[in-house]
Amino acid sequence: MKHRKNKIPVILSEGLKSHLWEYLVNNCDVEFFQLPHTREDPVIFDRFLGYDKTSGKHTAVAPDELDILTDPYLVKPVSHGVIKGSCPCFLTRVNVTSFVQGSDLNLVQAIDKFGERQLVIVASQSKRERMLSPPGVMREVVSDLPELEFCVLERIGRARHQGEIQTVLNKLVFKDLKTSHIHYIMKFLHTRSLVTKQSYSYA
Structure with a gap:
């Protein structure tokens, strides 16, 4: 904390x-x-610790460095009644x-x-949706999201103020999706004011 x-x-x-x-x-x-099994602890790190003295801008840790980290939150979309999200062991x-x-x-x-x-x-689903709703955005906007879009938003929300690097979402989190698909989802979320876009340089 x-x-x-x-x-x-x-x-x-x-x-x-x-x-x-x-x-x-x-x-x-x-x-x-x-x-049903033991889950590894997440690795907490600050991906924006880098600082470029020349440009005076913060630089993001290269996403390839995340390959060595264990991700306990594997993505498996779930849609069961009002329940929506990602849980590999939802049925077990x-x-x-x-x-x-x-x-x-x-x-x-x-x-x-x-x-x-x-x-x-x-x-509860209502609490999770409320936490993912930015100020000024009705919770219904989040609850109406398709399951995959909800999973992406939840993944970004889990990173708190650090957000997620789109390249990381492409390479490590949603590996089975084409880059164009992730780009479409991000645009979908952005047009509904659920995410904001920022530019960062890689270290």
Whole structure:
């Protein structure tokens, strides 16, 4: 949290973790799932640390450097009723919400039972759509997106203020799509004011 653009001067102590767990357990807008396998931790890095003294502009880390990183958020579009997004184990994960919310498990006990890298918390579809809606854009614009366009927007939103480099989306995330298809999706999202475009030089 200390490396965020808008830094949060809070130390994530065990006490704070327990407090957040208690809040989430009693939050009706989240569900708890156990994945069928252990998921790797995401690698957090700042792709815009580079700075070109000649031009005075920040430069983006070359996307090829991301090849060595593990991406725990593999793309597999899902459309199931009102649920939309990307989840490779959507059909194999186990919903343990009723057990978690109906028991007195604390955070440590929950991790011991379900696995530290297998227990995941998923926000409701309405909350996810609201978080992806920029100021001034109605949530319905997001909820009406086709599933693939929603997946791309969610991927960009996950990167927070850093956004995503389109080349990365082409090469590493949506490998099965043609470059022209990603370009079309980005244009589709841009015309609906869901994303903005910026130019960056590669280091």
